[in-house]
Amino acid sequence: MPDWSLEIECGAPVRRVAGLDEVGRGPLAGPVLAAAVVLTRPLDPKLASLIDDSKVLTPQRREALVPRIKAVAQVGIGWATVEEIDRINILQASLLAMRRAVEALPERPEMALVDGNKLPDGLPCDGRAVVGGDALSLSIAAASILAKVVRDHEMLRLSAHHPGYGWERNVGYATPEHLAAIARLGVCEHHRRSFAPVSQRLAITG
Numbered sequence: 001m002p003d004w005s006l007e008i009e010c011g012a013p014v015r016r017v018a019g020l021d022e023v024g025r026g027p028l029a030g031p032v033l034a035a036a037v038v039l040t041r042p043l044d045p046k047l048a049s050l051i052d053d054s055k056v057l058t059p060q061r062r063e064a065l066v067p068r069i070k071a072v073a074q075v076g077i078g079w080a081t082v083e084e085i086d087r088i089n090i091l092q093a094s095l096l097a098m099r100r101a102v103e104a105l106p107e108r109p110e111m112a113l114v115d116g117n118k119l120p121d122g123l124p125c126d127g128r129a130v131v132g133g134d135a136l137s138l139s140i141a142a143a144s145i146l147a148k149v150v151r152d153h154e155m156l157r158l159s160a161h162h163p164g165y166g167w168e169r170n171v172g173y174a175t176p177e178h179l180a181a182i183a184r185l186g187v188c189e190h191h192r193r194s195f196a197p198v199s200q201r202l203a204i205t206g
Contacts, residue, residue: 019139027172034097035147053134076104
């Protein structure tokens with residue numbers, strides 16, 4: 001389970017230490033989104049025990065945790081658009097979204113703990129890459145939860161404008177339902193043209 005050890009090692013709570021995580025690298029549609037979370041104090045042990053990597057939590061648990069995290073944290077959200085993903089590639093777009101999430105925090109942190117093995121260029125603070133960070137750091141795990149919930153909400157919103165792709169269920173991932181819909185309905189403006197199933201469909205249709 002993630003804990004606050006890395007944050008304490010970096011000087012929290014005296015220093016503002018942000019956890020960063022992104023969601024949405026793999027989907028064929030929609031933006032990539034990152035969240036930055038600065039826990040403003042050590043968490044109540046009961047709340048801390050509920051926070052984990054978003055991938056191991058149910059949607060209901062993630063939704064329930066969002067307001068509880070926001071009550072004890074500063075939060076920043078950053079996006080990179082489909083156009084940016086196609087122009088600079090998904091890795092660079094993910095790092096861009098992370099930097100924007102830090103920049104969106106109400107106060108600049110002194111340190112950012114970044115899930116993964118790369119740091120975004122241009123971070124406005126010191127940074128430390130943490131492989132598997134969402135299973136180690138409470139701040140990163142909290143960021144993973146917020147990023148997942150916000151992006152899922154965005155895909156639900158987009159699904160209302162582009163029905164038939166099943167984004168309300170698959171949130172843009174390459175499920176059989178989504179692939180069949182692309183073959184049936186074609187590609188829309190929210191699809192990532194640099195991703196193979198989409199570019200292959202465009203090549204077929206000319």
